[in-house]
Structures are given as C-alpha cells and as structure tokens.
Amino acid sequence: MLVIVFFGLLAVALSHGLDLSKPLFDLLDQNKDGVVRLNEMFAAYDIVDLSKDGLMTFTEFAAGPHPGSPPLSIEEAFRYFDDRDNDKNNGVLDSGCVVAFFEDLDGNKNGEITLQEMTENYLALFLVK
Numbered sequence: 001m002l003v004i005v006f007f008g009l010l011a012v013a014l015s016h017g018l019d020l021s022k023p024l025f026d027l028l029d030q031n032k033d034g035v036v037r038l039n040e041m042f043a044a045y046d047i048v049d050l051s052k053d054g055l056m057t058f059t060e061f062a063a064g065p066h067p068g069s070p071p072l073s074i075e076e077a078f079r080y081f082d083d084r085d086n087d088k089n090n091g092v093l094d095s096g097c098v099v100a101f102f103e104d105l106d107g108n109k110n111g112e113i114t115l116q117e118m119t120e121n122y123l124a125l126f127l128v129k
Contacts, residue, residue, distance in 0.1 A: 021122040023067030025115050035112040038102050045098045056093040080126065101125075 028036045028044055048064035049056050061081075062074045082089055086096030103109075104125050107117045 021118040022115065024122065025113075025118045027065060027067050028113075035114055036102075036105075036118070037112055038099070041098050041102050042095065045095060054095060058091070061093060077126075 025036065028040050030040045030043060045056070046052075048060055050060045050063070051057075058075075058078050061078050066074070066077070078093070079089075081093050081097040081101070082091065084097050084100035085094045087094060102113065105113045105117055105121045107121050
C-alpha cells in the first residue's frame with residue numbers, strides 16, 4: 001500500500017516537473033562544477049555533525065538541512081542511513097553511511113554523481129525496503 005501511495009505522489013510530482021533531487025544536488029555540489037564527489041558529501045556530513053566527533057546523532061541529523069527530501073519522516077530517513085553505515089542499526093550514524101549513499105547514487109561508478117544520476121537514483125533508494 002505504501003508503495004502505491006508513493007508512486008501516486010511521485011506521478012503528481014513528475015507531472016508538475018518537480019525534481020526532488022535537484023535541491024539536494026545543489027547543496028552537495030559545493031564547488032558548483034556540475035558533479036558531486038565523495039569529498040563534497042563528506043564535507044556536508046561534517047557540517048551536520050555538530051559535535052565534530054565523527055558520529056551523527058538523531059538530533060544532529062534532524063537539525064540538518066533536508067532539501068529535496070523524499071516522502072519519508074525524519075525518523076525513517078535516519079533509519080535508512082543507520083542501516084547503511086559501518087555499525088548498522090546502533091542509533092548513531094558514522095561516515096560509512098556517506099560512502100554507501102554515494103555509491104548508491106553513482107550509477108556508472110566513476111566517482112562522480114551527475115544531476116542525471118541523482119535524478120535517476122535518489123528516490124529509488126528509498127523505495128527499497
């Protein structure tokens with residue numbers, strides 16, 4: 001049922017020309033060269049890691065920017081990343097979630113994420129349960 005609702009919302013968004021991944025791409029592409037590299041994603045992670053201990057708590061994650069967020073609650077999004085970091089499902093994010101997210105978005109595995117890859121891969125990541 002959730003998938004049906006999601007596809008309905010996605011169809012409405014796409015029919016209106018809304019690209020949910022572009023705001024996130026623009027935030028991550030810090031040097032504005034048209035591609036996102038892993039170091040740019042790590043820089044964004046470091047900004048949200050308010051305690052600067054290399055770990056991100058739910059409070060830090062929830063306080064961070066979420067441009068172009070998929071239709072997930074903050075809690076669901078946090079669990080998505082916690083399931084993909086180095087110490088899975090421990091209630092704290094580590095930098096492993098950055099690497100996993102980057103690898104999932106980099107469709108051609110060339111070490112750079114283009115806007116096209118972000119558009120094609122971003123929402124699909126959150127459909128997998």
